[in-house]
Structures are given as C-alpha cells and as structure tokens.
Amino acid sequence: MQIRKTLKIFWMLVTTILVMKFSALAQSSATTASVLGVVKDSQGGVLSNAKITAQLQGTNNTRVVESKEDGSYTILQLPPGNYEVQIDADGFTKQKINIELSIGTSSLINFDLSPSATTDVVVVEASSGLSVKTESSTNIKQDQINNLPINLRNFLGFTLTSARAVKDRVSAESTLSTSGISFNGQSARLNNITIDGLDNNEPGSGSVRSTFGQEAIQEFQVVSDNYSAEFGRALGGVINIVTKSGTNDFHSTIFSFFRNDQTSARDVFTPKKTDYKQNQFGITLSGPIKKDRAYFFASFDRRLIRQNNLVTVSDATVASANREGFIFSNGPIPFSVGNTNVLARMDLQVNQNDTLWVRYNGGFSYDGAFEPFGSLKTDSNGGIQRLKDNSIAFNNTYISTGLNLVNETRFLYNKFDQKVDPISNQTQISLSVPEGNVFFGTNRVLPQPRTINVYQMVDNVSLVRGKHQIKTGVDFTVKDTDAAIPIFQTGFAVFQPIDFSALFKMPNLPVFSTLQAFDPTLRTPQQQAFLQVLASTLPSQVPGFPKLPLDKSGIPLTFIQGFGNPNVSVRAKLFSAFIQDDIKIKDNLLLKAGLRYDISRYEFFPKNNGDFSPRLSLVYRPHNTQKLSLKASYGIFFASQLVGTALAAKDFASGGLKILVQPLPFSFVPYYLPDRRFPVQATLPAGANFTPQLSQNLIVQPDLKDSYSHQVTTGFDYFLNRDTAISVSYNLVRGVKLFSVRSINPIVRPVPGDILTSVTQGRVDPTQGDVFEFESAFDSYFHGLTLSVERRFTKNFGFLAHYTFSKAIDNFVDFRADFQETNDSLKPGNERGLSLQDVRSRAVFSGVWNLPYSKNFLLKDYSLSAIVTLESGRPYNLLAGVDLNQNGDNPPGDRPLGIGRNAGITKGFSSVDLRLQRIVKLRETMSLQATIEVFNLFNRVNFNTNSDSTNRIFLPDAQGQFTLPNKDGGRFTLPNDRYQGAFSPRQFQIGVKFVF
Numbered sequence: 001m002q003i004r005k006t007l008k009i010f011w012m013l014v015t016t017i018l019v020m021k022f023s024a025l026a027q028s029s030a031t032t033a034s035v036l037g038v039v040k041d042s043q044g045g046v047l048s049n050a051k052i053t054a055q056l057q058g059t060n061n062t063r064v065v066e067s068k069e070d071g072s073y074t075i076l077q078l079p080p081g082n083y084e085v086q087i088d089a090d091g092f093t094k095q096k097i098n099i100e101l102s103i104g105t106s107s108l109i110n111f112d113l114s115p116s117a118t119t120d121v122v123v124v125e126a127s128s129g130l131s132v133k134t135e136s137s138t139n140i141k142q143d144q145i146n147n148l149p150i151n152l153r154n155f156l157g158f159t160l161t162s163a164r165a166v167k168d169r170v171s172a173e174s175t176l177s178t179s180g181i182s183f184n185g186q187s188a189r190l191n192n193i194t195i196d197g198l199d200n201n202e203p204g205s206g207s208v209r210s211t212f213g214q215e216a217i218q219e220f221q222v223v224s225d226n227y228s229a230e231f232g233r234a235l236g237g238v239i240n241i242v243t244k245s246g247t248n249d250f251h252s253t254i255f256s257f258f259r260n261d262q263t264s265a266r267d268v269f270t271p272k273k274t275d276y277k278q279n280q281f282g283i284t285l286s287g288p289i290k291k292d293r294a295y296f297f298a299s300f301d302r303r304l305i306r307q308n309n310l311v312t313v314s315d316a317t318v319a320s321a322n323r324e325g326f327i328f329s330n331g332p333i334p335f336s337v338g339n340t341n342v343l344a345r346m347d348l349q350v351n352q353n354d355t356l357w358v359r360y361n362g363g364f365s366y367d368g369a370f371e372p373f374g375s376l377k378t379d380s381n382g383g384i385q386r387l388k389d390n391s392i393a394f395n396n397t398y399i400s401t402g403l404n405l406v407n408e409t410r411f412l413y414n415k416f417d418q419k420v421d422p423i424s425n426q427t428q429i430s431l432s433v434p435e436g437n438v439f440f441g442t443n444r445v446l447p448q449p450r451t452i453n454v455y456q457m458v459d460n461v462s463l464v465r466g467k468h469q470i471k472t473g474v475d476f477t478v479k480d481t482d483a484a485i486p487i488f489q490t491g492f493a494v495f496q497p498i499d500f501s502a503l504f505k506m507p508n509l510p511v512f513s514t515l516q517a518f519d520p521t522l523r524t525p526q527q528q529a530f531l532q533v534l535a536s537t538l539p540s541q542v543p544g545f546p547k548l549p550l551d552k553s554g555i556p557l558t559f560i561q562g563f564g565n566p567n568v569s570v571r572a573k574l575f576s577a578f579i580q581d582d583i584k585i586k587d588n589l590l591l592k593a594g595l596r597y598d599i600s601r602y603e604f605f606p607k608n609n610g611d612f613s614p615r616l617s618l619v620y621r622p623h624n625t626q627k628l629s630l631k632a633s634y635g636i637f638f639a640s641q642l643v644g645t646a647l648a649a650k651d652f653a654s655g656g657l658k659i660l661v662q663p664l665p666f667s668f669v670p671y672y673l674p675d676r677r678f679p680v681q682a683t684l685p686a687g688a689n690f691t692p693q694l695s696q697n698l699i700v701q702p703d704l705k706d707s708y709s710h711q712v713t714t715g716f717d718y719f720l721n722r723d724t725a726i727s728v729s730y731n732l733v734r735g736v737k738l739f740s741v742r743s744i745n746p747i748v749r750p751v752p753g754d755i756l757t758s759v760t761q762g763r764v765d766p767t768q769g770d771v772f773e774f775e776s777a778f779d780s781y782f783h784g785l786t787l788s789v790e791r792r793f794t795k796n797f798g799f800l801a802h803y804t805f806s807k808a809i810d811n812f813v814d815f816r817a818d819f820q821e822t823n824d825s826l827k828p829g830n831e832r833g834l835s836l837q838d839v840r841s842r843a844v845f846s847g848v849w850n851l852p853y854s855k856n857f858l859l860k861d862y863s864l865s866a867i868v869t870l871e872s873g874r875p876y877n878l879l880a881g882v883d884l885n886q887n888g889d890n891p892p893g894d895r896p897l898g899i900g901r902n903a904g905i906t907k908g909f910s911s912v913d914l915r916l917q918r919i920v921k922l923r924e925t926m927s928l929q930a931t932i933e934v935f936n937l938f939n940r941v942n943f944n945t946n947s948d949s950t951n952r953i954f955l956p957d958a959q960g961q962f963t964l965p966n967k968d969g970g971r972f973t974l975p976n977d978r979y980q981g982a983f984s985p986r987q988f989q990i991g992v993k994f995v996f
Contacts, residue, residue: 037110038072059347065401076406077462140158140222149866169182186236187235203479220240233574251285260277264984275334311373362389407461481643496882511958562660605704715786724791728786740778743773746826808838823894869910877901942982
C-alpha cells in the first residue's frame with residue numbers, strides 16, 4: 001500500500017512540471033541520424049534547387065543536398081552530434097540553424113525564406129519538430145551520461161530509466177548469465193545490443209560481451225518495441241550504442257571515483273559494516289591527426305573492487321557441514337573484482353563523399369564471484385572469472401550525391417576468451433533446511449572455459465525517391481564457439497527430509513530431517529539402529545549392493561555425477577536481409593512499412609527455411625491539432641537461438657557426456673567413497689554400469705522453431721508547449737513458440753515403497769531416465785499502459801518521467817532446468833501464471849538541473865541530478881520442498897495445496913539516487929569537476945527477490961499440513977524472515993574529473 005501511495009504522489013508532482021524542444025521523429029538507423037523537411041517562400045510556395053548544408057561541429061565534416069521540385073529535402077546517415085544546418089537559395093535570405101542530432105532519429109527542419117538581395121545570414125531557432133515517432137524509444141545523450149548518478153559507472157544501467165525496462169529476475173552473472181534487463185516481460189536473454197551498429201551479444205547464454213568506459217560513449221538509444229526492420233534477432237529490446245570520435249581540437253579527461261564502507265550504511269543482514277573499497281579511474285585523449293580530415297579518440301578505464309558477499313546459512317547448518325569435512329562459514333566472505341577497458345578509434349574523411357573509421361576495444365576482467373555466492377550459496381559454490389575480450393571494427397560510408405544514396409559497410413571481428421574456475425573441488429551438496437535450499441561444494445557446471453570468435457559483415461543502402469525514404473541491407477554473421485560443459489563432473493548429492501514409512505509403505509519407521517540425513521552426529525539412537533538394520537538388509541535385497549555403515553554416513557536422497565569428454569564446439573551462421581520504406585503519404589500522414597528475413601544455421605539444431613518479419617506503422621497528425629500525433633504499429637519479431645543450449649545437447653548426443661543418477665538406496669554407494677563421489681574421469685568408473693533408466697539426458701525438439709512475438713503499439717504524443725511533450729501508449733507483446741526446457745520423461749506410475757521400480761519402470765518411456773528437452777513450446781503475454789512526460793535538456797533543465805501499469809504472464813522461467821520448478825512437466829499449460837518479470841506498477845524519474853544562477857564564486861556552477869525508481873512487488877513461486885506427486889523431479893517443483901505458479905508477492909522496490917556536481921573553470925577550455933553521488937539516499941531496505949535470495953519452501957508438518965503466509969490482494973506475501981539478501985544500502989561516492 002505504501003508503494004501505491006508513493007506512486008500517486010510521484011505522478012501528481014511530475015504532471016505539474018512543464019519543461020523541451022523536440023526535434024526527434026521516427027527511428028532511422030542504428031548508428032546515425034537524418035534531417036528532412038520542406039523549403040518554402042514567405043507566401044507558402046515550395047522552393048526547388050535550394051542548397052541545404054549540414055556541417056558537424058568539431059570536425060567541419062559537411063553534407064550538401066538540394067531541395068526537390070516539391071521543396072522537400074532529406075540528408076541521410078549523419079553521425080550523431082551538434083550540427084549547423086544552412087539554407088541557401090538565390091534571391092532569398094540565407095538561414096542558419098543549430099541543432100543536435102541523436103542516434104536513430106530523423107529531425108524535421110522546415111525553412112520559410114524571405115526575399116532578399118543581401119548576403120546576410122539569419123540565425124533562426126529550430127522547428128519544434130512535432131514527434132512522429134512510431135516505436136517506443138529513449139535516447140540517452142551526453143547530458144544524461146555525464147550528469148546522472150550511476151552506480152559502478154556502468155552506462156547500461158541508464159537503460160533502466162526507460163519505460164518497460166526492468167531488472168531481470170534471473171541472476172545477471174555466472175556462466176549462464178543474461179543481459180540483466182527485461183523488456184516488456186520478455187526474457188533478458190532475448191535482447192540485441194549493438195555497438196556502432198555491430199553485434200555485442202554473447203551467444204552462449206544471451207548476455208552482453210565486454211563494453212568500455214562511460215567516457216567513451218557518444219550516446220545510445222534504447223528501443224523497447226516495434227523497431228524498424230533494420231533491427232532483428234530480438235524479442236525484447238534493442239540497445240544501440242555509438243562510440244565517440246575525435247575532433248579538430250585536442251581534448252582530454254582524467255577522472256577518479258572512490259567509494260568505501262566508511263561512507264556507506266550497514267547491510268541489514270550484518271551486525272556491523274563489512275569491508276568495501278572501490279576505485280575507478282581512467283583517462284581519455286582525442287584530437288586531430290590532420291585537421292578536417294583525420295581524428296583519433298582513445299580511452300582507458302580501470303575499476304577495482306574489494307568487497308564481501310553475505311552468506312546467510314544458519315549456524316546449525318554450517319556446524320553440520322564442517323563436521324562432515326565441508327569447510328565454510330557464514331557471514332561476510334571477501335572477494336575482489338578488477339576490470340580494465342580500453343578503446344581506440346580513428347576516423348578519416350577520405351573526401352566529401354567518403355568516410356571511414358576503425359575501432360579497437362578490449363575488456364579484461366577478474367571476478368572472484370562471477371559464479372555468484374551469497375545468501376544460501378556458500379563461497380565454495382562460487383566461481384572465478386578471467387576474461388579477455390578483444391574486438392576490431394570497421395565502417396565505411398559512401399555518399400552518391402547525384403543519386404541521393406548512402407552506402408554503409410561495417411565489419412567486426414571479436415574474440416571472447418573466458419575461463420571460469422571453481423573455488424572448491426568438493427562434491428556439491430544441496431540441503432533442504434529450514435532457512436531454504438543451501439548449496440556448497442563445486443558448482444555443477446564448473447570449470448567452464450569458453451572461446452567465441454565472431455565475424456560480422458553488414459552492408460546497408462539508404463536512398464530517397466519521391467515520397468519514399470528507403471533503406472535496405474544485409475547482415476552475415478558467423479559465431480564459432482568452443483567450450484567445455486562439465487555437468488555434475490564432481491558429483492551432486494541432494495539431501496531432503498526422508499520419511500522411511502512413507503517411502504517403504506511400512507509403519508513406525510523413523511523420519512529424518514535433512515540435517516539428520518546429512519550429519520550422522522545428529523541422529524537419535526532409534527535412527528542409528530534402523531540404519532544398521534537397513535545396512536545389513538540391503539545386500540540381500542539388492543544383488544551386488546555393498547555392506548555400508550549407513551549409521552555413520554550421509555544418506556542422500558539422490559546422487560548425480562557426470563562422466564565423459566565435456567569439450568564441444570558449435571558454429572552458428574546467421575544471415576538477414578531487410579527493406580524499410582518510410583512513405584510520406586501526406587504532409588500529416590506517415591506510413592512505415594518494412595520486411596525482414598532471417599535465416600540461421602546452428603550445428604545440431606534443426607534447419608528451417610528462414611523467418612519473415614513484416615513491420616507496419618502509421619503516424620497521423622491532425623491538421624487542426626498540430627501538437628498531437630496519433631500512432632499505431634504492428635510487427636513480428638524473431639529471436640536468435642542460444643548457442644549454449646546447442647553445445648550441451650550436442651555433447652550429450654555425441655556420447656561425450658553421460659549423467660548417472662543414483663536414487664536412494666544406490667545414492668549411498670558413491671557418497672561413501674573417498675571425496676564422497678566416484679573418481680572424476682572421462683570414463684565410467686569400474687563397477688558403475690551405465691543404466692539408461694538411471695541417467696539424465698539433454699535433447700533438442702526435432703522440429704524446433706525460432707521463438708517470435710507479435711507486437712502491437714498504439715497511442716499518442718502531445719506537446720503541452722514547445723518544450724514539453726506527453727506520451728501515452730498501450731503495448732501488447734504476445735510471445736509464441738518461446739524457447740525453454742522441459743522434463744519429458746517423469747515418473748507417471750510410481751510404485752509405493754519401491755523407489756527403484758518407480759525410477760526404472762514407472763516413467764513415460766521406461767527405457768530412459770530423466771530427459772530434458774529444449775523446446776519451442778512456451779508462450780507469454782504482456783500488456784502495458786505507459787504515461788511519459790519528457791523535457792530534453794534546455795535552459796539548464798531536462799527530465800524524463802514515466803509510469804507503467806502492466807501485467808506479464810507466461811508458463812516458463814528459463815532454459816536452465818534447475819530454474820523450472822514445474823509441478824507437472826507433462827502439462828505445461830497448467831504452469832500459466834504471472835511471469836517472474838511482472839512488475840505491476842513502475843515509475844521512474846530522471847532529471848538534470850544546472851544551477852548557474854548565483855554570482856557568488858562559492859555558490860555558482862553547480863548541477864543537481866537524480867534518478868527516482870518506484871516498483872511494486874514481484875511474483876514468487878511457493879514450493880512444498882518435497883516430491884508430493886512422486887514424479888521424480890529434483891529439486892521438486894511441487895507447490896503446496898495445489899496452488900498456482902507464482903502465486904506469491906514480494907515487497908516492492910524504492911530508491912533515490914542523487915548527484916551533486918560543481919564545475920570550476922580554470923581556463924576557457926579547462927575545468928575541474930567535483931562530484932558527490934549518493935545511491936539509495938533514504939537507506940531503504942530493498943530486499944533481493946531473486947529465487948536464490950529468498951526462502952520460498954513451506955514444508956508440510958508431520959500430518960502433511962502446510963502453513964502458508966498471509967495474503968494481500970489474493971497473493972501470498974513473503975514474510976520478512978524469508979528474505980536472505982538485500983540490495984545495497986545507502987552509499988556515497990566521491991569523484992574528481994579534470995577536463996581540457
């Protein structure tokens with residue numbers, strides 16, 4: 001309720017502010033901008049053959065076109081930046097306009113010329129440029145990049161200031177990480193992030209390859225839906241990033257930012273502050289190689305962090321694990337992170353009609369908690385990343401003035417070399433204990449080296465013909481991936497409560513808690529006596545079963561271990577072609593029609609005939625209401641497949657991996673061996689015959705299809721005044737044939753009291769064991785209503801504010817099998833429920849306010865900026881913690897009392913980030929900037945609601961009854977004691993920047 005009240009107050013304040021002058025029109029390109037308009041005389045007659053010149057400030061690069069018979073003109077493919085646009089027509093006064101062009105936009109500049117015999121140039125103010133934007137997009141420009149508060153100086157964090165972009169609920173780190181950002185309720189693995197129009201996606205899991213320092217960014221554009229046919233390979237959002245280039249003047253920036261625990265508040269889960277130190281420093285240098293012809297830009301950025309992750313495993317669980325030889329502790333656990341990013345770019349103006357640039361960027365990192373630990377995952381479950389990521393990119397732009405045609409060619413080579421090594425070498429243990437599911441020991445997918453080579457060639461042609469602005473192009477990309485997928489290589493033992501009476505269908509047998517099953521010292525005399533009898537009975541009941549001291553050993557419910565050669569490689573070939581036509585049907589009616597074709601070839605994935613994606617948008621501006629633009633769009637959007645899943649499935653199919661699953665009582669045998677597992681080796685251990693029914697397998701759906709979505713957007717943009725615009729939009733995203741994983745061979749005929757028979761004879765296909773199939777068999781729905789108010793930075797002030805009311809529904813979580821938590825995998829339709837990405841209400845305000853008003857030296861030249869984020873709670877899935885339906889899923893996805901998936905609600909999120917900056921001018925071209933940033937200003941406790949940071953298990957009591965939490969609005973609230981971690985408390989950061 002408090003969040004709802006805060007949202008209402010927030011929007012009452014926002015809608016009272018009037019603030020920007022818009023020139024942005026429809027999306028035009030991934031890397032450039034355009035200028036278009038009509039030239040008329042003072043009587044309203046059109047003027048042909050007028051010369052329009054656009055000159056980029058700083059480099060003096062110039063483009064010249066002439067107006068056509070109807071007075072219209074278009075200048076395509078202009079690099080973003082500040083321009084001086086001049087109009088020159090015989091017998092008329094020259095006019096000059098200064099305008100800033102943003103990536104991916106077209107700007108409308110109409111000229112009304114007066115007759116004159118003089119050569120004077122009149123400087124006029126640019127047209128307000130009524131918006132005819134068809135897609136939902138946000139441009140993050142230098143004003144925001146340089147002034148908004150940003151934690152870790154990761155500029156991609158600014159993406160969250162745009163509408164319908166939220167933090168992903170799947171871990172944003174690890175070998176199976178996502179991009180970290182979900183658009184319109186879609187998976188964060190299905191975005192497309194480009195740098196200078198070239199691929200920057202990690203194909204294995206859909207995450208992001210290395211980027212570079214914030215100081216190297218010119219600007220970037222966030223497009224959340226209904227983007228042009230030029231963009232594809234995404235169901236979620238598209239993020240276009242453009243790097244800086246040099247100018248005719250030498251410039252340099254030297255900066256340093258510092259943060260530590262002394263200036264931060266205490267984490268709510270620790271009794272005292274933990275050590276934290278963060279240093280980020282770097283330098284940029286740019287300038288001319290030859291004035292007006294060649295330029296360079298270079299940047300270096302280094303970040304060092306020494307911090308702690310908090311392990312919240314209970315003292316009782318830690319003590320039991322230590323007694324069993326698994327040495328770890330709870331509380332703060334130290335680790336370090338080091339990242340270095342470098343970029344070098346050279347631009348060359350070959351001639352007035354030919355430009356090119358070459359860029360190198362490299363990212364090098366060490367992360368002591370890349371495979372994350374904390375909360376209920378101990379540090380022994382973590383992994384250390386060592387990464388080298390190198391890219392070389394090339395771009396050539398050729399202009400044919402006679403044909404009014406622009407050809408742009410791009411090329412990329414990237415080598416991504418990552419190694420993630422385990423912190424521990426012990427068997428991984430899973431304990432279902434009162435605080436939740438605890439994990440320690442070697443992570444099941446480590447060690448994991450991965451090398452990716454990416455080759456990409458893009459060629460686009462833009463031209464204007466009459467009322468048509470046409471763009472067409474092709475993209476050919478090859479991605480070669482070599483990796484190791486060592487699934488369960490060091491063993492995985494699962495401990496849960498065991499009721500032997502229920503298991504064997506015999507009365508008066510003992511019940512073991514999880515810790516009693518794991519730690520022999522906690523057992524009662526009756527339990528020890530029972531295990532002694534069981535140890536002597538099993539060899540006679542199960543041929544070949546050894547006699548083991550079960551009373552002195554752990555008794556896992558299941559033991560899993562993988563064998564074989566984990567090394568595998570996959571090549572992916574991606575080809576796409578598109579054509580986009582922006583048709584000016586009337587002065588007030590724009591039709592955007594596009595068609596995209598994508599075809600991909602992944603080794604081991606089924607072939608298809610390619611995917612056609614039509615896109616259609618209309619924008620109408622009523623003549624009698626020039627401030628209003630009505631818009632409607634529809635499109636189909638296809639995603640790229642994830643190479644990581646092909647790697648795993650190919651390794652299983654080739655026989656490279658074999659996964660042994662040993663249910664109780666066979667689970668006793670490997671756990672009693674030295675190191676509590678079979679030897680780690682490529683071949684099956686002696687005496688351990690591979691039984692298909694006691695195994696796991698990964699396969700691919702034989703007729704696997706590419707995931708796609710239908711997207712519909714409708715709404716309007718209205719200019720409250722010449723500087724302020726308000727937008728209202730409704731968005732529908734319907735995900736179809738979405739990619740995930742499902743168990744297709746569960747136990748359907750359990751035999752009470754006979755686990756072995758259930759596992760070997762009771763499955764759908766009794767000749768196999770667990771089979772997980774990668775399928776395109778899932779779907780999603782997203783409905784969102786967004787209200788936005790925007791004022792771009794002018795007259796010392798600018799802001800963006802938006803509120804979204806939405807609902808996201810799906811029937812899956814992720815392609816990771818351990819994330820599924822499915823009650824009945826054979827009935828995926830029954831899993832339909834609120835998506836983990838569902839955020840019912842979300843409001844974000846970001847703004848910059850320069851304060852140059854005082855003449856007092858101590859009080860002038862300040863700027864204040866803020867990002868305010870308010871979110872309602874997210875869904876969570878209630879778990880029973882035991883296999884109620886005895887279908888053999890592990891960990892069990894059963895829900896108590898048959899309730900639906902994601903029927904719970906967590907606490908909301910609220911944060912205010914603030915930045916105060918002062919600029920002291922030392923000379924005309926030299927300044928010193930000092931900043932103080934505070935994140936989470938009011939020190940609100942924002943609980944981490946990810947699945948691995950909450951205890952969502954509600955175990956039944958001895959009578960099989962469940963005690964569930966209270967409800968709010970029909971949804972189960974998660975009690976405070978069920979949260980295991982929180983986002984950062986209040987933190988201060990101090991920075992100094994020297995600019996000349």
